[in-house]
Amino acid sequence: xxxxxxxxxxxxxxxxxxxVDASLADLRRINRWFGGASTSADLLLRIxxxxxxxxxxxxxxxxxxxDVPAAAAQALARHGVELRTTLLDRARSHxxxxxxxxxxxxLALPLANGSFDVVHCSLFLHHLEPEEIVAFAREALxxxxxxxxxxxxxxxxxxxxxxxxxxxxxxSRLTRHDGPVSINRSYTESEMMGILRKSSxxxxxxxxxxxxxxxxxxxxx
Numbered sequence: 759x760x761x762x763x764x765x766x767x768x769x770x771x772x773x774x775x776x777x778v779d780a781s782l783a784d785l786r787r788i789n790r791w792f793g794g795a796s797t798s799a800d801l802l803l804r805i806x807x808x809x810x811x812x813x814x815x816x817x818x819x820x821x822x823x824x825d826v827p828a829a830a831a832q833a834l835a836r837h838g839v840e841l842r843t844t845l846l847d848r849a850r851s852h853x854x855x856x857x858x859x860x861x862x863x864x865l866a867l868p869l870a871n872g873s874f875d876v877v878h879c880s881l882f883l884h885h886l887e888p889e890e891i892v893a894f895a896r897e898a899l900x901x902x903x904x905x906x907x908x909x910x911x912x913x914x915x916x917x918x919x920x921x922x923x924x925x926x927x928x929x930s931r932l933t934r935h936d937g938p939v940s941i942n943r944s945y946t947e948s949e950m951m952g953i954l955r956k957s958s959x960x961x962x963x964x965x966x967x968x969x970x971x972x973x974x975x976x977x978x979x
Contacts, residue, residue, distance in 0.1 A: 759915050761949075762942040767932045769885060780930035786825045787927075789880070795829035797909045797967040798880055801975055802830055805876060805905055806839045813840045817901060819864050819879040819894075821845045823854035826880045826909070844874070865890060867897045877902045880909040884944035888953045895957035899978050906959070908974040909967075911944035917970040918942070947972055 767773060768781050789795050806814055814834070818827045827843040834841045845853045846860045846867070853859050862868035864882070877898035883891055898906035911917070921937045928934050945953070947964055950972065954962050960979030967973045 759913060761913060764939045766936040766939050768936055773932050777930050777932050781932035782822055784928050784930055784933040789826050792969045794880055795826050797971045797973045798826050799830040799833035801907045801973045803834055803837055804975060809904060812838060814876055815842050815874045816876045816878050817844050817846055817874040819846045820882040824857045828856060865893045865897060867901050869901045871900055872903045873901050875904045876907055878907045883908050883910045884940055891953050892956045895954055895976060899958050899976060902978055905978055906976040910972055911940060912970045912972045913941060913944040913946050914970055
């Protein structure tokens with residue numbers, strides 16, 4: 759199954775405010791039910807335990823409403839780890855109001871070196887082309903003190919079939935369009951590992967997670 763790039767409607771703000779809100783609600787349900795929030799929580803707990811950290815500051819890039827870091831914070835709190843999140847997006851209208859917000863470009867983060875313990879993204883890498891992923895990973899590692907963490911889709915024919923089967927669950931026409939497009943745009947594990955090896959990471963861990971998610975920890979040297 760080769761990678762096919764098509765534009766996603768939510769990326770281009772193609773829809774009414776009601777359709778966008780419905781699509782974001784679809785994404786929150788997908789993250790809650792199908793491994794999005796749990797994957798990020800597992801990755802962040804892995805970092806906290808390896809580095810013996812009880813407090814983590816995190817920049818969440820393109821995190822929209824912030825549902826993934828909010829769920830991760832609850833999960834980490836059960837293990838005695840406090841997660842403090844700041845959201846970054848290119849437009850204020852794209853993010854919710856529960857966390858502090860920084861506006862800027864993911865490929866040129868407007869932050870000083872080592873500003874956060876962790877830079878995180880969920881369902882963002884598949885929107886980027888390989889050279890953009892390398893640029894973003896380098897920026898993320900510059901801004902992070904410990905690691906860059908990513909939670910994304912794995913491209914697989916069965917994953918695509920499951921997304922089509924789930925179409926009746928989606929409330930927004932944007933989600934019905936963007937779901938299959940996202941799978942087709944996503945990467946395999948070997949492709950992603952080859953891309954990230956071009957970044958400045960000292961060590962890269964990439965593992966499969968529930969329902970065709972891949973979890974990535976790129977450690978800073």
